[in-house]
Amino acid sequence: MTTTYAALLRGINVSGHKRVPMAELRTLLGELGHTDIATYLQSGNAVFRSADEDESALAAALEQAIQQRFGFSVDCVVRSGGYLAAVADACPFPAAELEGRQLHVTYFDRAVDAGHLAALDAQAYLPEACHLGDRCLYLYAPDGLGRSKLAEALARPQLTKGLTATTRNWNTVAKLVEMTRV
Known part of the structure; x- marks a missing residue:
């Protein structure tokens, strides 16, 4: 079973700093094994499906992948669609x-x-x-x-x-x- 999540990235693409193109973010999420990936705006909002149920682990994995790919740290908060609706x-x-x-x-x-x-x-x-x-x-x-x-x-x-x-x-x-x- 999979859950739909939103990854909320903090402080990217602001005044040319910590540039993370959304196409590359989608690719990165796919490389982490997530599916049905979509992004919203350029400010670091991504939606994806995952079998992993640990939001903190999902956020940590994404933070690590961004660090490795882009060479800078980005704080991430991952929350399920049910939580966002609540x-x-x-x-x-x-x-x-x-x-x-x-x-x-x-x-x-x-x-x-x-x-x-x-x-x-x-x-x-x-x-x-x-x-x-x-x-x-x-x-x-x-x-x-x-x-x-x-x-x-x-x-x-x-x-x-x-x-x-x-x-x-x-x-x-x-x-x-x-x-x-x-």
Whole structure:
């Protein structure tokens, strides 16, 4: 039996840095034994099927393969289509009423203790807001991520220490749910 997954690569193809062509990423995933491979955008979103059920092992294998092929490290988070759908369904914000650029999900490599956010005074950033979910964080940024003071605060090393995290806007979240739906 196989499962459909999404691989979320962090920080590739940004301003010419860590360039990973999507065709080469698809080839690499195929070389790792995965099937039904597709990519979305140039920002490191790949969907594939695998018999392996260990998301962490899948991410580690992809990270190692990218290091060997391209000569630089890239953090990856791999999640099943079922998980992605559950995250979208559990969104605490009215996603249908918002523009995709206003709502984001940060996916973490593991569960995040609420203590990570204890130092954050969320009230100081209103109307922006965030909510911790299952290995993810929902961020409402009405003026977009680039102008978000809350996103800037959430990215501080003391809040993200030891975590692998990668963020997608709601349009990408919805598209990945669609692509991984079987």
